[in-house]
Amino acid sequence: xxxxxxxxxxxxxxxxxxxxxxxxxxxxxxxxxxxxxxxxxxxxxxxxxxxxxxxxxxxxxxxxxxxxxxxxxxxxxxxxxxxxxxxxxxxxxxxxxxxxxxxxxxxxxxxxxxxxxxxxxxxxxxxxxxxxxxxxxxxxxxxxxxxxxxxxxxxxxxxxxxxxxxxxxxxxxxxxxxxxxxxxxxxxxxxxxxxxxxxxxxxxxxxxxxxxxxxxxxxxxxxxxxxxxxxxxxxxxxxxxxxxxxxxxxxxxxxxxxxxxxxxxxxxxxxxxxxxxxxxxxxxxxxxxxxxxxxxxxxxxxxxxxxxxxxxxxxxxxx
Amino acid sequence: xxxxxxxxxxxxxxxxxxxxxxxxxxxxxxxxxxxxxxxxxxxxxxxxxxxxxxxxxxxxxxxxxxxxxxxxxxxxxxxxxxxxxxxxxxxxxxxxxxxxxxxxxxxxxxxxxxxxxxxxxxxxxxxxxxxxxxxxxxxxxxxxxxxxxxxxxxxxxxxxxxxxxxxxxxxxxxxxxxxxxxxxxxxxxxxxxxxxxxxxxxxxxxxxxxxxxxxxxxxxxxxxxxxxxxxxxxxxxxxxxxxxxxxxxxxxxxxxxxxxxxxxxxxxxxxxxxxxxxxxxxxxxxxxxxxxxxxxxxxxxxxxxxxxxxxxxxxxxxxxxxxxxxxxxxxxxxxxxxxxxxxxxxxxxxxxxxxxxxxxxxxxxxxxxxxxxxxxxxxxxxxxxxxxxxxxxxxxxxxxxxxxxxxxxxxxxxxxxxxxxxxxxxxxxxxxxxxxxxxxxxxxxxxxxxxxxxxxxxxxxxxxxxxxxxxxxxxxxxxxxxxxxxxxxxxxxxxxxxxxxxxxxxxxxxxxxxxxxxxxxxxxxxxxxxxxxxxxxxxxxxxxxxxxxxxxxxxxx
Numbered sequence: 030x031x032x033x034x035x036x037x038x039x040x041x042x043x044x045x046x047x048x049x050x051x052x053x054x055x056x057x058x059x060x061x062x063x064x065x066x067x068x069x070x071x072x073x074x075x076x077x078x079x080x081x082x083x084x085x086x087x088x089x090x091x092x093x094x095x096x097x098x099x100x101x102x103x104x105x106x107x108x109x110x111x112x113x114x115x116x117x118x119x120x121x122x123x124x125x126x127x128x129x130x131x132x133x134x135x136x137x138x139x140x141x142x143x144x145x146x147x148x149x150x151x152x153x154x155x156x157x158x159x160x161x162x163x164x165x166x167x168x169x170x171x172x173x174x175x176x177x178x179x180x181x182x183x184x185x186x187x188x189x190x191x192x193x194x195x196x197x198x199x200x201x202x203x204x205x206x207x208x209x210x211x212x213x214x215x216x217x218x219x220x221x222x223x224x225x226x227x228x229x230x231x232x233x234x235x236x237x238x239x240x241x242x243x244x245x246x247x248x249x250x251x252x253x254x255x256x257x258x259x260x261x262x263x264x265x266x267x268x269x270x271x272x273x274x275x276x277x278x279x280x281x282x283x284x285x286x287x288x289x290x291x292x293x294x295x296x297x298x299x300x301x302x303x304x305x306x307x308x309x310x311x312x313x314x315x316x317x318x319x320x321x322x323x324x325x326x327x328x329x330x331x332x333x334x335x336x337x338x339x340x341x342x343x344x345x346x347x348x
Numbered sequence: 349x350x351x352x353x354x355x356x357x358x359x360x361x362x363x364x365x366x367x368x369x370x371x372x373x374x375x376x377x378x379x380x381x382x383x384x385x386x387x388x389x390x391x392x393x394x395x396x397x398x399x400x401x402x403x404x405x406x407x408x409x410x411x412x413x414x415x416x417x418x419x420x421x422x423x424x425x426x427x428x429x430x431x432x433x434x435x436x437x438x439x440x441x442x443x444x445x446x447x448x449x450x451x452x453x454x455x456x457x458x459x460x461x462x463x464x465x466x467x468x469x470x471x472x473x474x475x476x477x478x479x480x481x482x483x484x485x486x487x488x489x490x491x492x493x494x495x496x497x498x499x500x501x502x503x504x505x506x507x508x509x510x511x512x513x514x515x516x517x518x519x520x521x522x523x524x525x526x527x528x529x530x531x532x533x534x535x536x537x538x539x540x541x542x543x544x545x546x547x548x549x550x551x552x553x554x555x556x557x558x559x560x561x562x563x564x565x566x567x568x569x570x571x572x573x574x575x576x577x578x579x580x581x582x583x584x585x586x587x588x589x590x591x592x593x594x595x596x597x598x599x600x601x602x603x604x605x606x607x608x609x610x611x612x613x614x615x616x617x618x619x620x621x622x623x624x625x626x627x628x629x630x631x632x633x634x635x636x637x638x639x640x641x642x643x644x645x646x647x648x649x650x651x652x653x654x655x656x657x658x659x660x661x662x663x664x665x666x667x668x669x670x671x672x673x674x675x676x677x678x679x680x681x682x683x684x685x686x687x688x689x690x691x692x693x694x695x696x697x698x699x700x701x702x703x704x705x706x707x708x709x710x711x712x713x714x715x716x717x718x719x720x721x722x723x724x725x726x727x728x729x730x731x732x733x734x735x736x737x738x739x740x741x742x743x744x745x746x747x748x749x750x751x752x753x754x755x756x757x758x759x760x761x762x763x764x765x766x767x768x769x770x771x772x773x774x775x776x777x778x779x780x781x782x783x784x785x786x787x788x789x790x791x792x793x794x795x796x797x798x799x800x801x802x803x804x805x806x807x808x809x810x811x812x813x814x815x816x817x818x819x820x821x822x823x824x825x826x827x828x829x830x831x832x833x834x835x836x837x838x839x840x841x842x843x844x845x846x847x848x849x850x851x852x853x854x855x856x857x858x859x860x861x862x863x864x865x866x867x868x869x870x871x872x873x874x875x876x877x878x879x880x881x882x883x884x885x886x887x888x889x890x891x892x893x894x895x896x897x898x899x900x901x902x903x904x905x
Contacts, residue, residue, distance in 0.1 A: 035806060035807075035819065035820045036806060036807030036819065036820075037805065037806055037807070037820075038738040038739075038805055038806075038807065039805065045734075046738075048734065049734045049735055049737065049738055052732055052734055052735055053729075053732070053735045053738075056728075056729055056732045056735060057729065060725040060726075060728055060729055063725060064721065064722065064725055067692065067693075067696070067721050068718065068721065070696055071696060071714070071717055071718060071721075074696055074699045074700055074704075075699070075704060075714060078635070078699060078700060078701060078702050078703065078704050079703075079704045079706070080636070080703040080704055080705050081703075084703055085703060088636050088637075088703070088896075089636055089637055089701055089702050089703050090637075090701060091637055091638055091899075091901075092637060092638075092640065092701060093638055093640070093641075093642065093904065093905075094640050094641035094642065094643075094644065094694075094697070095640075095641075095697075098697065099641055099644050099690070099694075102689070102690060102693045103686065103690060106685070106686045106689050106690075107686055110679070110682040110683060110685070110686060113682055113728070113731070113732060114675075114678060114679045114682055116732070117675070117678050117731070117732045117733055117734065118671075118675045118678065118679075120732075120733075120734040121671045121674050121675055121678070121733050121734060122671050122675075124734055124737075125670070125671040125674070126671050142510075177668075181504070181510065182502075182504055182505045182510055183502055183504075183505070183601055185666060185741055185809075187741070187807070187809065189738060189806075189807040192737075193666070193734060193736075193737020193738050194666050194737055194738070194740065194741065195666055195668060195737070196666050196667045196668060198601050198602065198667060198668065199504060199595035199596075199601060200595045200598065200599070200600065200601065201601070201602070201668065203667075203668035204668075216819075217807060218809060218812075219809070220666075220740075220741040220742065220809040220810075221502075221666075221741055222422075222498050222502070222505070222810070222811040223505065224505060224510060225418045225419060225422060225496075226418060227811060227812060228418065228811075228812035228813045228814055228815070229814075231816070302816075323417055323418060323419075324418055324419065
């Protein structure tokens with residue numbers, strides 16, 4: 030898949046991700062120090078006190094214990110725990126209890142087996158799989174605050190560079206927020222096992238400049254392009270079972286089970302990241318979804334070649 | 349008390365036929381035989397679950413590999429986890445407990461020999477039922493085979509809507525039934541340890557292994573029952589119209605998580621505490637010193653058991669609990685690290701000033717100390733909740749818990765095998781093969797599980813049957829998989845050692861390691877009745893007192 034960076038959790042691009050990295054440096058330093066001390070003791074002990082032929086005959090001094098030493102190596106760890114806990118609790122609170130500013134973009138994320146639904150209630154947009162959010166410069170914050178829901182099983186939203194993960198749990202509303210400081214494309218994938226195609230429930234987040242984001246919003250708010258050249262394909266779409274699952278804005282198609290296809294061609298990938306959005310892949314997906322994502326809930330529609338080609342043409346008109 | 353067993357010379361028994369031998373083993377109520385049945389059964393499932401792991405690792409060697417598809421892969425990780433926890437680790441640890449506890453406390457058998465046998469056969473049935481799912485799991489719907497819902501079986505994935513067929517039910521019932529077997533053995537161990545110690549063996553004089561098995565059994569009684577309850581609730585949901593976990597009808601997915609992890613976290617302590625028990629017996633003998641801080645070791649273990657019941661939701665840091673709940677579980681999780689660390693320090697204190705012998709049991713024990721230290725620290729790292737929001741559900745966690753279970757618990761089990769095999773069979777395991785086994789396993793373990801932390805840090809989630817190229821995970825996964833094969837070879841060497849040494853191993857005699865607890869006072873193998881005369885003890889190390897009458901422990905305790 031083209032055009033994204035390595036999803037390294039130590040390359041944060043938002044405030045919450047950054048605060049996680051800062052905490053992790055403290056935590057890793059402390060645990061690293063503990064490791065070095067105890068490891069050194071272990072090495073020292075096995076070198077210094079190994080049995081040698083000259084000493085092997087006599088048993089060593091049979092020491093039963095030492096109250097002072099026990100106290101020392103109880104109290105010091107307790108103090109370390111206090112330090113770690115205080116640092117941890119501060120970041121928990123800062124991330125989870127952050128108030129939502131008025132400039133925030135609101136997105137509702139609904140997890141499905143095996144794709145992502147994104148709704149922007151204030152902007153009247155419904156899309157799928159590829160999330161666009163505006164950049165949030167430090168001096169002019171414009172964070173994205175998300176409500177996380179699920180239509181079926183548990184999922185988890187995880188874009189490592191943008192935030193720690195939060196689960197999407199049916200019958201429950203979770204929240205999270207991200208304020209990316211620079212533009213770019215960031216990927217991730219579902220992190221909570223949700224069924225057969227959990228592995229290909231991929232995510233793609235495009236952090237756009239203010240102008241690009243506004244342009245994207247305007248384009249997404251339009252109803253579907255109506256191109257008469259593909260009327261045949263549109264007829265196939267609207268008269269077979271496609272409209273039971275899929276929606277195309279401004280047409281009778283209003284299904285909610287599968288992704289909204291109104292602006293399908295604005296996405297770089299199909300099948301929630303499982304394949305690049307090319308003519309060949311589109312055709313293969315429509316003909317035999319199991320070839321790309323075996324076990325996905327998209328059925329093979331058993332169309333004739335003519336209908337299939339017409340349908341692909343229609344899909345490609347949905348810019 | 350006799351230091352050499354008074355061998356009662358029975359007339360030479362007639363050779364038993366095969367059928368008679370099998371019948372003897374199938375109907376035995378002798379704790380030693382039941383212990384060996386548990387251990388043999390567990391080793392069988394270790395191999396099966398190990399093959400499942402190799403299938404997983406072959407599939408993940410390359411991105412977009414097609415060695416197995418998602419259906420089979422998802423069954424593999426579900427069965428691997430379920431088998432390793434319920435049908436390898438628990439049985440083998442109960443097996444060692446069964447064999448050793450009566451011998452070490454001067455008793456002739458467990459308190460309830462028939463309950464002992466029943467518990468074993470119940471758990472054994474559970475294991476076979478789970479594997480029957482490969483054949484029977486399709487149920488009426490023609491869907492399903494072995495369960496594929498993960499070993500935690502999260503709701504609502506386990507609802508009929510998302511898991512048709514009977515595969516989930518095989519998971520539920522097999523684990524439920526074997527859980528009852530575990531509860532039976534826990535009851536038996538508690539009654540035996542509390543009521544059947546030999547004269548003179550106060551609670552303060554019994555071997556640490558007995559203390560730790562007592563604690564582990566208490567934890568098993570408290571921890572297993574929530575899982576049993578949840579599994580019954582799941583069956584009610586699936587078949588009797590219940591909606592406990594059925595989110596489509598208002599049920600709660602987190603409810604399952606709470607029930608499961610209130611079991612699941614104590615469960616891992618149920619697994620690790622016997623490993624601590626083995627270390628607490630083996631390290632002193634090969635350091636030639638008593639355990640450092642016996643009372644503190646007891647207190648720390650009991651403390652761990654209690655605190656471990658308050659940490660369960662650290663498996664749920666990403667589900668959206670509020671900041672107060674997350675903070676509570678953060679501090680309890682960090683707190684449980686304190687008594688655990690104390691134990692590591694006490695083992696080091698035992699070795700300090702000793703005369704360390706690098707026999708195979710001690711090699712595995714030293715590796716345990718190194719690896720368990722790291723495993724504990726990666727656990728503390730994840731207790732820093734916001735950091736866990738990145739690490740949870742990724743390969744970092746998989747690396748962490750395998751570090752505990754393989755690097756800690758399995759290495760301790762290997763040490764226990766090398767230490768007590770001579771007592772059970774009368775012959776020593778080969779030191780040469782033992783060292784080959786050890787180094788192969790150290791190499792393979794570290795290649796796999798050190799490297800495995802990195803894909804987690806680079807965003808690779810768990811339970812995925814394939815991954816995209818270009819995420820930076822390719823070479824790392826290949827290395828992890830190679831290490832798995834190295835460990836498999838090490839395991840084969842171990843199995844070969846077990847078999848070859850049975851016939852060709854050096855004769856061990858009663859006490860090959862010059863140890864100090866009661867099991868080394870009887871013949872190897874022990875007679876069926878364990879002790880001809882019930883021993884009387886005056887200290888924690890009765891055999892030390894006998895061998896050093898000028899300087900007995902009883903003078904100092």
